Amino acid sequence: MDQGKPLPGAMVTAFSADKQRRETVYADAAGRYTLSVDFAGKLTVRARAPYFKDASTEMDLPLIANRTQAFVLQQHSVAAELSESLPASAHLTALSFGSQSSREAFISQCNYCHQVGNTLTRTPRTESAWRDTVLRMEGYFAMLTNKEASDITQVLSKGFDGQPVQAVQKLEWDARIAPAKIKEWVAGDAMTFIHDADVGEDEDLYGADEGHDVIWHLDRKTGKVTEYKEPDIDLPEGGVFAGVQLPIGVFTGKHGPHSMAQAKDGKFWVTNALSSSITSFDPVSKQFKLYEMGRTHLYPHTIRIDKEGIIWFTIVASNEVGRFDPKTEKFTILHLPEEGFWSGVSHYLFPWILKIGAWFPKMNLHMGVNHAKWAFQGRSAFPFPYGIDVNPVDGSIWYAKLNVHKIGRIDPKTQEVTEFDTPLKGPRRLRFDAKGNLWIPAFDESGLMKFDTQTKRFESFKLPLLAHNEYEVPYALNVHPKTGDVWITSNMSDRIFRFLPETKQFVTYALPTRVTWLRDMVFTKDNAVCSSSSNLPAYGIEGGLASFICLYPDGEPAPVLAQK
C-alpha cells in the first residue's frame, strides 16, 4: 500500500532463515497478496515496488501457520536513493556515445555476460582506472578495436560520475502477472558461475558451473542443492585457455561446463568450453564420461539433441558446429562458411596462438597479436556461432552467428549449410516453436525476431523498454511447448518477458532480485519457466550469490502459510 492506495505489482518476497531460498508473489490490483512458502523458522518478508523504499519485517513461523502482514511503502524522496533503486538499464542512460559503432560495440561486448550500470559496475572511476577495467575485460575476450576501447573508456569515465540518474521509467500494471510466483534457490558461493540450467526428467534442476567444473543439482521439492565435480583432466587451470587471464577466482576449473541437454536415456550431455570436450553426466549413478574432440576446436558452447539422439553443439571461437553420435562415440565437426579473410585467420591461427599463449599462464599473449585489433576488425573477426536448435518439423539444425548477424541451416543428412542475414543485430540463443518457426533474440537491438522457415521471412518485434532511452540485451528465449508463448530474458532491467504470438503482446514480469542475468530458459511439467541467475561475477548480484530461478505464471499450489 502507498499511504492507503494499493500498489498493484508490488513484489512481496519471503527469505528463508538461512537466506538460501526466496519466494515472491505480486500484489494484485487491490494490493493484496497471498504467499505460500514451505520453509519455516525466522523468515524475512520484504515488499518492494519501483519508486518506493523497500519495507521488510521478520517473523518466526512454524511450518503450518498463517500470518497476515500488511506493508505500507514510502515513496522515495531522495534523488540518490531513488537512483540507487533503479535497474542497470536506467543507469546506462547516463552514457553518451559520440559514435554509433562504439555504442554498438559497447552493447554487444560490454554487456556480453553481465550488466553494466548496476551497483558493482557504475562506481565512478578515473579515465585511467576505466582504461584498466576495459583492458581487463578485453582480456576476458571482449573484442574491441582500439578506437572502440578508447571511446568506451571515455564514455564510462564521464557517464558514471556518481550523480543520480533521472527516473523516467513507465511502469504499467498488467493483471496477467497477478497469479505468478517466483522461486529462487541460492547455489554455490560468490564465485559460482552456473552458466546454464536444465530441467531433468525427474523435474529437478541441474546447472553447469563453468567456473568450477561442477554440475549442480537442485531438488525442487526439498530445496536441497548438491554438487558433482567433473573428473580431472591433463590440462592446466583454464584448460585450453590457460594463457588467458580469465576472471580471477571464478574460473578455477579446467573443463568449463557450459550448456546442457538431457537425452532420452536420462543422461545429460554437457559442453566443456575450456577443455574442448563434451561430457555425459548420469543423474542416477552420478558418473561422468568425457569425450574429447581435439583442442583446436575452441569453446564448445550451446548443446541440443535431435530426435535421432544425435548431439549438436556450436563451437564459438572456431566458427564450427559439432555433431556427436553417442552410439558410435564419433564426432563430426562442420566448419561453417567464413566471413571473409579475417574470419579464416581466426579459424586457422587462433588455436595456435592459444597454444603458444599457454606457455605464459594467464598473461594474455593473445591480446598482443589479436587481429581483431591490428586489422581493425573488432568482433567481426570472430563470427561466433552461438545458439543452436533442432527444427521439430524437418529435423534440420539451425544456429545463430552472433557477431555477424546471421542464422544458418544445416541439413542433418547432407550437412549442407545455408545462411540468412538477420534484420536485427546480435542473434543469440534461438529456439523453435512446434510449428517450425524459429524465434531469435536480438541481443544488440533489444528485439525479438521470428523466422518462418517455410517462407524464409523474418518478422521483428521491439521488446518493451522501461523508458525510451533504455535498452535490453535479450540473451536467450524458449517457446513453451503447450502454450506457444515465447519467454525471453531481459537481462538489463531485472525482468522476464512473455510474448504472446497470437496477439503479439508482451507480458512483463519484474524480478525481485536486482542484477538478475538469466541464461537458457527451460520449462517444467508443473508449468514453471526456469533459468539460472548467473551475472558474471555472482557477487555482483543482489545478495552476492548465484541461484536457480523458476517463475510459475499461474502460481504454484502449496499450503498457505502467510496471507493478507
Add this chain to the structure above:
Amino acid sequence: MDSLQTFFIYAVITILMAPLLVVYGIPFIVAAKVFDHFAQLWMKDSTRFIASCGIASLGIAPAYDMYRAPLPIYTHLMGDDSVGTGFMLASFLVTWLIVVVQVKQITHLLHRNG
C-alpha cells in the same frame, strides 16, 4: 622470474608479429634500397650495408601498447603517442642488429641457391 617471463612474452609476441612490422616498414625498406643504390658511388660496401639496414630498422623498430602489441615506433609518433627516448634507442639498436643478421643470412642463402 616474473621479469624473465615478461621479457619472453614480449619476444614471442614480437616474433609472431614480425611480418606485420615488416609490412609497416616497407616505406623505410624502399628508402634503404634507394640509399643503397646511390650510396655505392661514395660509400664502402660494408658501411653502406650497415647504414641501409639502419634506415630499414627505423621503419621496423617496435614500440608496444598496453596489450603488448607491437607497432613500429614511427606509427606511434605519427599517432601522437609518447615513446620514451631510451626505449626508442634500445628498440632501434636491437632491431638494427637483427635486421643486419637477417639480411646477411638471406643474402647468403640467395647466393648459395644461385
